[in-house]
Amino acid sequence: RGDGYGSRGALIVLEGLDRSGKSSQCRMLLSYLEGLGHSAELWRFPDRSTSVGKMINEYLSDKSQLDDHTIHLLFSANRWEKRSLMETKLKMGTTLIIDRYSYSGVVFSSAKGLDFEWCKTPEIGLLAPDLVVYLDILPEKAAERAGYGGERYEQLEFQKKVSQCYKLLSDFSWEIIDACQSMEDVGKQIKEIVLDQVMACKKGKPLSNLWP
Ligand code: Z5A
Ligand code: MG
Numbered sequence: 394r395g396d397g398y399g400s401r402g403a404l405i406v407l408e409g410l411d412r413s414g415k416s417s418q419c420r421m422l423l424s425y426l427e428g429l430g431h432s433a434e435l436w437r438f439p440d441r442s443t444s445v446g447k448m449i450n451e452y453l454s455d456k457s458q459l460d461d462h463t464i465h466l467l468f469s470a471n472r473w474e475k476r477s478l479m480e481t482k483l484k485m486g487t488t489l490i491i492d493r494y495s496y497s498g499v500v501f502s503s504a505k506g507l508d509f510e511w512c513k514t515p516e517i518g519l520l521a522p523d524l525v526v527y528l529d530i531l532p533e534k535a536a537e538r539a540g541y542g543g544e545r546y547e548q549l550e551f552q553k554k555v556s557q558c559y560k561l562l563s564d565f566s567w568e569i570i571d572a573c574q575s576m577e578d579v580g581k582q583i584k585e586i587v588l589d590q591v592m593a594c595k596k597g598k599p600l601s602n603l604w605p
Pocket of ligand 1: 411413
């Protein structure tokens with residue numbers, strides 16, 4: 394309807410360590426929601442298609458070096474450049490499934506040693522998700538999965554620190570799912586809780602900003 398009253402889409406975020414299965418689950422969730430006739434889109438951060446995203450991509454693939462604060466602010470800017478489109482889509486009734494968001498921003502930078510509260514600050518005023526799904530996996534287990542090790546942060550010792558930072562940041566509102574189950578079982582649990590949120594948002598749950 395697009396009137397912003399009573400028919401908005403839900404903002405769903407998937408978070409978790411490298412190789413926890415976020416991208417796989419996001420794709421499964423998108424086809425599930427579309428199959429039910431809901432309007433839905435899959436987004437990911439970093440969005441490497443923008444000019445800021447291209448700088449992030451060079452950094453992640455070790456083609457450039459940047460100060461830790463600088464790359465932190467670029468990751469945040471990459472979300473800010475999508476904020477107004479995000480709000481428009483949600484108000485038009487489209488559910489957005491987001492593969493990594495501000496939480497990745499905070500945990501990866503604080504795992505490097507940057508101040509936790511400082512890391513949260515540039516995210517203030519971005520849209521707050523209706524639901525954060527955390528795919529919980531031991532770093533050692535994730536490292537056994539295909540494709541691990543290609544990019545800058547994909548090292549076991551660092552992923553252990555990231556895992557600890559996620560535990561500091563998470564709160565009671567997150568849905569923590571055991572990511573070591575089969576892809577189908579993980580998917581089944583995600584679908585149920587996401588559908589609840591999609592319905593709540595259709596009924597007029599208000600949008601809010603970080604950090605709530
Ligand atoms: N980063 C940051 O520092 N600051 C920020 O603000 C943001 C990000 C937003 C790039 O992210 C890096 O940017 C990331 C954080 C940092 N660095 N790290 N680490 P990315 O999202 O582009 O990273 P990626 O390359 O897509 O990897 P990933 O997202 O971490 O993987 P995944 O999406 O969680 O997993 P997957 O691709 O769905 O699955 C991985 C493999 O496991 C694949 O072979 C699957 O078939 C398999 N898999 C998946 N689920 C299962 C189950 N249940 N059982 C068995 N096998 C499975
Ligand atoms: Mg991924």
